[in-house]
Amino acid sequence: MEKKEKVVILGAGIGGLSAGYFLAKTGKYEVTVLEKASAIGGLCASFEYNDFTLDYGAHKIYSVIPGVLDEIQTLMADRLLTLPKKNRLYLRGHLVDYPLKLGNLAGVLGLPTFLKLGIGYAFELARGFVLRRQPNSYEEYMVQRFGRPAYELVFEPLADKVWGEPATLHPEMARARVPASGGMEVILKLLGIKKETAETNAEFFYYPEKGFGDFPETMREYIENSGGRVISNTDVRELVQGDGRITSVKSLVDGSDAEFETDYLVSSIPLPVLSRLMFGQAATEFIGSVEDLQFRHLVLVYVFANRSLALEDQWIFLPEREYIFSRVFEQKQMNPELGPENQTAICCDFTCDEDSWQWNATDEELAQKTVDGLVEAGFINADEVSGYLVKRTRNFYPRYDLEYVEKMKKVNNQLQSVSNLLLTGRIGMYNYNNSDHCVDMGRFIAENLAQGDDPVDIWNNLEKRVADYKIVD
Ligand SMILES: Cc1cc2nc3c(=O)[nH]c(=O)nc-3n(C[C@H](O)[C@H](O)[C@H](O)COP(=O)(O)OP(=O)(O)OC[C@H]3O[C@@H](n4cnc5c(N)ncnc54)[C@H](O)[C@@H]3O)c2cc1C
Known part of the structure; x- marks a missing residue:
């Protein structure tokens, strides 16, 4: 039997797991995914809280990239619900169609x-x-x-x-x-004379019946069933390099030293973290240019209310500044079985900068502003509120400033001095994307690596492919 090449993947969000899934599927690679957190799935995970299964904001499965939905359907078998999409914009006290x-x-x-x-x-x-x-x-x-x-x-x-x-x-x-x-x-x-196309607006979408997190979880299972490993609670300490290649990854696993040899490294972790691991903090000029790439932090405020449903839509965008949040999402609109019968959970998301008052506010202050907004918009009554939960994630929204293309060229050039490295995912590749794009990236990497292409060529071709991605609402 042909000896399998080793691939270490950093990060077990949907970006890293998709790469692992497709690489494992080729049968040519021994896959090890190293995840820092105790849970896998990144922002595509679900978690249990107060009898609810909750997602990290509104997550749907949809894609206009050929073959991606077929791949996801094959993976998830019969565990995907097909839901007609209901989402609108809240403007001047009214709900209007979006687009x-x-x-x-x-x-x-x-x-x-x-x-x-x-x-x-x-x-x-x-x-x-x-x-x-x-x-x-x-x-x-x-x-x-x-x-x-x-x-x-x-x-x-x-x-x-x-x-x-x-x-x-x-x-x-x-x-x-x-x-x-x-x-x-x-x-x-x-004017309503021409209809939106599937390219700009989905009429339906898929949703894993047990919560969005079942999607990354199923990828993890596939990788492990194919002989690969997905290891949580890791703390990557060093990328050992020789002859312009990364030869192994040194990491703490549950606090103990471990070393993973590798033929290729696929990274879906934040670019500044990867860059520090590769070149050390002493490479101040380069680290400075990576840190020049802008990100926004994400805040999710979940409000629990004593009523069985609050909205008619799965999610609603709120552009007006008087509301702290930009979107509200009701988990039970995806599947009523994801929460108790007489209660509902509304997840309100917004982004902000490190030095903003929102990022520095207490959970209680954020919850109060959020509840005030939900009541003001008429989505719930104040006396129905039974609790709240706040989740914060640093640097999840790439913010493309006017110079970001030039900045990325510089960063990529330097990182490509290592010949067996590939990037994927949202923060890993600094690409504003959805999970279907992460699936496409993983598939692209695996198919091209398996046919013997050079990683740097794959990387450059993937950059071109990624430039055409479009988020479909
Ligand atoms: C509110 C909201 C709504 C969204 N809606 C949709 C939607 O409807 N449909 C859709 O398809 N997508 C949606 N997305 C986008 C989707 O969440 C992302 O495309 C996806 O999560 C990106 O996956 P990723 O693996 O690149 O990043 P992440 O999910 O961030 O995963 C990265 C992983 O790397 C790990 N990590 C970080 N540092 C290290 C380290 N040093 N070592 C090891 N591991 C590390 C992290 O813990 C994490 O698990 C939405 C996102 C948000 C926030």
Whole structure:
């Protein structure tokens, strides 16, 4: 039997596990996944709390990448629910369709604002026919597609809440994240004459019936059943290098020393952490350029209420600044069996910076602001609230600033001085993505490695592939 090559993967989120799953599937690799936390799955995990199974915010399975949904269906067998998608935008006290439709906005905004929006669209449309230049920022991208009044009403405040200062965001942030096409197509969709396509808006999605975390959990099982290992509670201390390659990974496992030999290293852990492990803190200039890449922290505030359901939607976006959160998500909308019959859990997510008041507020303060917002929006009554839980994750939202492409080139060049390293995942590759993209990355890495391609070529080709990813709401 052909001897298997060894692959160590850092991080057991969906990024690392997807790489492990597809590598194990080829039958050519002995896979070891090292996870820092005590649980696997990263932000795609679920956890048990007060008789609820909870996800880290609204997580659905959907993809427009050929073959990805088929792969996930094969993996999950008959444990995926197919759910019609229900999600809207809460604006000026009303729920409106998202992606936006002009028809729905008319009743909500009143005639003067509605006309202002229409004139804004028309102006940008006309300008597009005469003179449309490449947008230089998120702001320019969105104004060109929706007109300034709509940008200022919806997209500017939402982007400001999620990423901060939209004028300093790269247009790629809009291309990847906001369901928008160009010129006439947008107008036709807004008027409801042309339908959204699966490329911009999913009509249904899949959801693992036991909670989203069953998806990474099933990948872990597959890796282990194929002879691989997924080890939690690890503390990677050193990447041993020789001849321009990483030859082994030294780590503490449950506090004891361990060393894992490897032919290839796939990293899904934060780039600054990987860079320090590879070059040491002494490589100050390089570490400085990695740390120059911007991230936002994620905060999730779960509010528990004594009623069986609170919303009609699975999740709702809230662009207005008066609400601390940018989205609310009701876990039991995915599967009512994920919580007790007469209670519900609403997860409210938002992002912020290290020095923001939100990041530095106490859990109690955040919960109070969140409950106030939910009550104000009419989603729950104050006397129904039975408890709260706050979860915080550092550096989970890549924030593409105007220089991020150049910054990434510099970082990649330096990291590629090691010939058997590959990056994957959201924070691992500094790519604003969803779990289906992580699955695609893992599949791409495994298929190309198995056919004998050079890791640096795979990396560069993956970078090009990733540049076309689009998040479908
Ligand atoms: C609110 C919200 C909603 C979302 N909605 C969706 C959705 O609807 N559909 C969808 O598909 N995706 C969704 N996503 C995106 C999805 O969560 C990410 O694409 C996915 O979690 C990225 O996986 P990852 O493995 O790259 O990162 P992570 O999930 O962060 O995993 C990284 C792992 O590496 C580990 N790690 C870190 N440092 C080390 C170290 N030094 N050594 C070892 N291990 C380490 C971490 O503990 C973690 O387990 C959503 C995300 C959020 C926050």
